[in-house]
Amino acid sequence: MELIFEKSRPGRRASSIPQCDVPEVSIDTVIDRELIRDNVDLPEVGELDLIRHYTSLSRRNFGVDVGFYPLGSCTMKYNPKINEDVARLAGFTSLHPYAPDQFSQGNLQLMYELQQYLSEIFGMADFTLQPSAGAHGELTGVMTIKKYFDKKGELRSQMLIPDAAHGTNPASGALCGFQAVTVRSNDEGGVDIDHLRELMTEDVAGLMLTNPNTLGLFERNIEDVATIIHGKGGFLYCDGANANAFLGQTRPGDLGFDVIQLNLHKTFSTPHGCGGPGSGPVGVVKDLVPHLPIPRIAERDGTYVLDYDYPDSIGRVRAFYGNFNVMVKAYAYIRSLGPEGLKRTSDMAVLNANYIKEKLKPYYDLPYDRICMHECVFTGRRQVKENNVHTSDIAKRLLDYGFHPPTIYFPMIVPEAIMVEPNETESRETLDAFCDAMIAIAKEAKENPELVKSAPHTTAVKRLDDVLAARKPDVCWCP
Numbered sequence: 001m002e003l004i005f006e007k008s009r010p011g012r013r014a015s016s017i018p019q020c021d022v023p024e025v026s027i028d029t030v031i032d033r034e035l036i037r038d039n040v041d042l043p044e045v046g047e048l049d050l051i052r053h054y055t056s057l058s059r060r061n062f063g064v065d066v067g068f069y070p071l072g073s074c075t076m077k078y079n080p081k082i083n084e085d086v087a088r089l090a091g092f093t094s095l096h097p098y099a100p101d102q103f104s105q106g107n108l109q110l111m112y113e114l115q116q117y118l119s120e121i122f123g124m125a126d127f128t129l130q131p132s133a134g135a136h137g138e139l140t141g142v143m144t145i146k147k148y149f150d151k152k153g154e155l156r157s158q159m160l161i162p163d164a165a166h167g168t169n170p171a172s173g174a175l176c177g178f179q180a181v182t183v184r185s186n187d188e189g190g191v192d193i194d195h196l197r198e199l200m201t202e203d204v205a206g207l208m209l210t211n212p213n214t215l216g217l218f219e220r221n222i223e224d225v226a227t228i229i230h231g232k233g234g235f236l237y238c239d240g241a242n243a244n245a246f247l248g249q250t251r252p253g254d255l256g257f258d259v260i261q262l263n264l265h266k267t268f269s270t271p272h273g274c275g276g277p278g279s280g281p282v283g284v285v286k287d288l289v290p291h292l293p294i295p296r297i298a299e300r301d302g303t304y305v306l307d308y309d310y311p312d313s314i315g316r317v318r319a320f321y322g323n324f325n326v327m328v329k330a331y332a333y334i335r336s337l338g339p340e341g342l343k344r345t346s347d348m349a350v351l352n353a354n355y356i357k358e359k360l361k362p363y364y365d366l367p368y369d370r371i372c373m374h375e376c377v378f379t380g381r382r383q384v385k386e387n388n389v390h391t392s393d394i395a396k397r398l399l400d401y402g403f404h405p406p407t408i409y410f411p412m413i414v415p416e417a418i419m420v421e422p423n424e425t426e427s428r429e430t431l432d433a434f435c436d437a438m439i440a441i442a443k444e445a446k447e448n449p450e451l452v453k454s455a456p457h458t459t460a461v462k463r464l465d466d467v468l469a470a471r472k473p474d475v476c477w478c479p
């Protein structure tokens with residue numbers, strides 16, 4: 001395909017600038033000519049060429065509106081478009097962030113009620129909506145734990161992290177000054193309780209548990225884990241980024257978790273990825289509420305206020321009050337689905353993942369063969385051993401079948417990992433079509449491995465040299 005620069009012809013325009021209605025002034029009278037570049041090679045094209053160029057580029061792209069996008073650990077799910085419309089209402093978008101409380105009542109009420117809903121759904125005493133992402137929420141949650149021990153004058157230097165945790169967990173612990181100590185997984189992909197008992201001392205501030213863990217498995221021993229952690233005065237932290245797996249089924253607060261961060265941009269109607277705004281609310285138990293970031297949103301006799309009067313707060317973790325437009329979408333999502341709808345979300349997410357797991361199980365090995373949550377993890381070990389076809393080859397071949405590849409080589413504790421998250425919104429026909437493609441590829445790997453190893457064959461760009469592209473990115477066009 002030609003670049004827009006190659007389509008350029010001198011003098012072509014896509015729009016015309018209106019006649020100047022003030023006297024023209026020569027640029028030389030206001031600025032030194034030397035300072036002006038005269039070599040900015042901007043393309044010159046007509047309107048039709050411009051529109052066609054970008055429309056055809058957009059058609060080469062892949063998105064959830066084009067096809068199945070089973071990227072695990074990221075929940076690239078369909079998010080109802082109606083919630084985008086709601087978030088775009090002028091009352092939400094036109095309010096100045098410095099407008100006084102009395103002029104912001106509706107927006108403050110929305111934030112206050114969202115905090116209440118999240119507290120109810122996840123069984124926490126209170127929530128802050130300030131953090132901008134999952135990792136930012138983790139940092140905020142761990143900061144409240146640190147503040148708690150500082151306040152008590154207790155010095156604790158370690159944070160326990162299971163090896164099946166998300167990679168951001170040890171980073172968040174370390175940023176708060178804790179030494180991250182790894183807890184091993186047992187044979188069924190859960191926390192090794194004996195190892196945990198060995199490690200848990202009064203020098204440990206807490207344990208960060210990703211639940212469901214990065215294998216897509218529900219931690220079976222949470223109550224035992226909580227007893228061990230609480231027994232030595234520590235806090236149990238829940239990385240709830242993938243809460244779509246248990247929404248409405250169980251409440252982390254009831255299981256013994258003391259802190260939870262959510263990713264509204266995974267579970268509550270904002271897509272994850274693409275660098276767009278996110279929101280990582282943090283819920284805590286009563287003991288940690290005084291340490292939540294300020295300002296807090298409070299209600300006084302039917303009036304909503306921004307309350308800064310929390311002397312034991314960790315302070316601000318962000319400018320203003322968080323990514324408001326993501327909160328509006330989450331609010332609309334919760335209100336429109338209601339308790340039954342939210343529960344159905346996790347019912348369907350788990351059902352769909354297990355459907356794929358069972359259907360593909362004869363063709364791809366399962367490192368942990370048990371009921372999964374919202375995603376299932378295969379390993380391409382068999383394909384490597386038998387035909388030297390790697391997981392990356394299988395992923396590339398899926399492109400030829402019109403599917404976005406699932407997450408691969410993550411979680412790291414599974415060699416040649418293939419992590420599939422269908423999420424709750426896909427139809428049975430779509431799941432079947434994806435499984436058929438995966439089965440066909442397993443067959444090709446046996447009968448014609450070269451076909452898989454040289455894929456993709458039908459895309460605009462063939463197989464890229466990933467290493468060269470990362471080390472020596474060539475993104476400039478020179479005439």
Ligand SMILES: *Cc1c(COP(=O)(O)O)cnc(C)c1O
Pocket residue numbers: 073074133134135136166168210239241242263278280
């Ligand atoms: C996505 C994810 C995170 C990080 O969230 P960001 O918004 O990308 O910072 C943390 N933990 C888990 C389990 C996740 O899936």
